[in-house]
Amino acid sequence: MKTRPRIGLYLLVALSVVISFLPIVWLILTSMKTTAGIYAWPPQYIPSPFTLENYIKILRDSPELLLYVLNSFIVGVGCTAVTLGIGGLAGYALSRLRLKYAAALMVAILAVSMFPPVSLLPSLFQNFLEAGLLNTYQGLILAHTGLFLPFAVWMLASYFATLPTEIEEAAKMDGMGTLRIFLTVVIPLSWPGFVATGLIVFIFSWNEFPLALVLMSQNAMRTAPVGISLYPGEYAFPWETISTATVIAIVPILIITAIFQKQIVGGLTAGAVK
Amino acid sequence: MKLASALDRRRHLTGYAFVTPTILVIVAILVYPVIQSVVLSFGQSSIDGSTGYTFVGLKHYASLMENERFWNALTVTLIFTVLTIPLELALGIGLALILNEHFKGKGLARLAVLFPWALPTALNTLMWRWMYNADFGLFNAVALQTGIADKPINWLGDPTLAMLSMVIVAVWKTSSFMALIILAGLQSIPKDLYEAGRMDGMTRWQEFREITLPLLKGPILVALVIRSMDALRTFELPYNLTDGGPVTATESLSLYAYKVIFDFIDFNFGAAVVVIQFLVIFALSLVYILALRPKD
Numbered sequence: 001m002k003t004r005p006r007i008g009l010y011l012l013v014a015l016s017v018v019i020s021f022l023p024i025v026w027l028i029l030t031s032m033k034t035t036a037g038i039y040a041w042p043p044q045y046i047p048s049p050f051t052l053e054n055y056i057k058i059l060r061d062s063p064e065l066l067l068y069v070l071n072s073f074i075v076g077v078g079c080t081a082v083t084l085g086i087g088g089l090a091g092y093a094l095s096r097l098r099l100k101y102a103a104a105l106m107v108a109i110l111a112v113s114m115f116p117p118v119s120l121l122p123s124l125f126q127n128f129l130e131a132g133l134l135n136t137y138q139g140l141i142l143a144h145t146g147l148f149l150p151f152a153v154w155m156l157a158s159y160f161a162t163l164p165t166e167i168e169e170a171a172k173m174d175g176m177g178t179l180r181i182f183l184t185v186v187i188p189l190s191w192p193g194f195v196a197t198g199l200i201v202f203i204f205s206w207n208e209f210p211l212a213l214v215l216m217s218q219n220a221m222r223t224a225p226v227g228i229s230l231y232p233g234e235y236a237f238p239w240e241t242i243s244t245a246t247v248i249a250i251v252p253i254l255i256i257t258a259i260f261q262k263q264i265v266g267g268l269t270a271g272a273v274k
Numbered sequence: 275m276k277l278a279s280a281l282d283r284r285r286h287l288t289g290y291a292f293v294t295p296t297i298l299v300i301v302a303i304l305v306y307p308v309i310q311s312v313v314l315s316f317g318q319s320s321i322d323g324s325t326g327y328t329f330v331g332l333k334h335y336a337s338l339m340e341n342e343r344f345w346n347a348l349t350v351t352l353i354f355t356v357l358t359i360p361l362e363l364a365l366g367i368g369l370a371l372i373l374n375e376h377f378k379g380k381g382l383a384r385l386a387v388l389f390p391w392a393l394p395t396a397l398n399t400l401m402w403r404w405m406y407n408a409d410f411g412l413f414n415a416v417a418l419q420t421g422i423a424d425k426p427i428n429w430l431g432d433p434t435l436a437m438l439s440m441v442i443v444a445v446w447k448t449s450s451f452m453a454l455i456i457l458a459g460l461q462s463i464p465k466d467l468y469e470a471g472r473m474d475g476m477t478r479w480q481e482f483r484e485i486t487l488p489l490l491k492g493p494i495l496v497a498l499v500i501r502s503m504d505a506l507r508t509f510e511l512p513y514n515l516t517d518g519g520p521v522t523a524t525e526s527l528s529l530y531a532y533k534v535i536f537d538f539i540d541f542n543f544g545a546a547v548v549v550i551q552f553l554v555i556f557a558l559s560l561v562y563i564l565a566l567r568p569k570d
Binding site: 006009010012016017019020023026027030038039042043045086087089092093094098099100105109112113114115116117118119120121122123124125126127142143145147149150153177178179182203206207209210214224225226228229239242243246249250253254257258261264265268269 | 293379382386387390392455458513514545
């Protein structure tokens with residue numbers, strides 16, 4: 001193995017890294033140019049001068065862009081909390097309590113997870129309109145929870161299935177009820193599973209587009225991807241603002257992904273390989 | 275025996291109580307709305323339901339069959355799916371093989387592969403739209419300065435180029451997802467299989483063909499089906515890149531359905547579009563479930 005030329009490998013790695021990062025790097029460079037620099041010919045590959053003016057301008061003149069990020073955050077955290085809570089209970093029951101219809105329920109949950117979100121839109125919009133849930137955090141949290149619960153149940157169930165049964169047996173011998181065993185024994189043992197699932201659900205919710213677009217139509221309630229996409233309105237694209245807002249909206253995801261790389265990759269691939 | 279069956283019943287009661295909240299949310303958000311969409315597609319009603327509902331049978335489906343824009347959207351979606359999936363698979367396998375090697379900076383490389391997947395498609399698409407920009411975009415800047423092109427290329431304004439541009443964005447974003455799933459599959463292949471292969475004097479290509487590929491069948495199948503379903507329902511990519519244009523050259527089924535429902539405000543006709551789309555995807559997901567079902 002050692003004698004094989006490594007240069008080819010490193011070239012391929014470098015190429016993949018460059019291609020992966022290119023749009024993001026170009027966006028960040030754009031956000032640090034002056035407006036004249038963005039539309040200059042010959043093109044500026046490196047901003048000259050470097051400026052943070054676009055960031056200051058957003059903070060000062062376009063507070064709605066920060067509001068979008070806040071909305072995404074509230075919906076993401078809410079959806080993750082609810083999904084882990086009720087998905088954890090369901091995943092535990094389906095993988096551990098030897099229910100008669102556990103297998104059928106798991107398959108049904110997998111099947112509904114394949115519904116295209118757009119097929120929900122006409123009726124979900126009407127139902128939310130009637131229930132007064134349009135343009136509310138609870139509304140989009142509920143919708144995202146429904147969308148990502150199937151994934152969470154599957155992931156958590158497969159995590160619970162890897163735990164040894166002895167500890168739960170012992171707790172049962174001590175006369176603990178099922179709910180108490182779940183809360184005080186199972187959850188502390190399976191927090192890595194909850195972390196991985198929670199991170200991915202948060203990213204899913206942060207990135208979700210069609211439902212957020214339709215269910216949060218008021219400007220002040222828009223999530224980051226939707227708000228930034230609709231920001232240009234009918235006029236020309238103000239790229240200095242779009243690029244800066246996009247950088248602000250993706251930084252949280254970049255940080256989460258960088259820190260929890262292992263958990264996310266593990267969680268994403270666990271189900272598919274089994 | 276009596277005690278055992280009482281305990282059994284209690285366990286089942288608790289178990290189903292644990293499952294109930296999940297089932298309720300899934301029914302409210304996924305199952306019931308899809309049934310409602312089917313009902314809507316067979317009738318005529320107003321947005322808020324105040325003018326009631328009249329059953330019109332297959333009327334909307336009949337007019338769909340004669341609707342050129344619907345057929346165009348279906349064709350665009352299928353072309354997009356057929357173009358992206360093989361490219362993603364090839365690149366995904368290649369990336370996974372690279373990431374399975376040992377080299378310095380592997381963590382960074384894996385992170386670079388993960389980023390395009392982790393970022394919102396809507397915003398990824400805006401980044402690419404900016405690079406494709408005919409007047410100030412990166413691609414035309416490089417093409418013009420190096421002399422590859424002598425006038426700006428209209429990436430998103432030409433029907434063929436626009437479809438191609440859209441495929442490139444999708445492949446860029448999701449090859450990484452393919453790669454990660456295939457990589458996990460690669461890592462679960464026992465090392466001694468390769469040692470045995472080397473004993474038999476296999477070349478690396480033979481190793482790949484005869485050991486790696488057969489054992490990757492499962493993960494590849496899963497990745498393929500997840501990705502095909504994603505491609506069939508692609509929405510924010512054309513929404514943000516081209517808005518379906520030029521004219522309708524990149525208008526996917528999801529985007530067409532969205533426009534029918536929320537731009538033309540025709541919920542019943544739009545429901546018929548999403549039901550057809552649903553059936554296409556459902557047929558595929560049946561294949562998925564059959565393939566994934568544990569064999570016993």
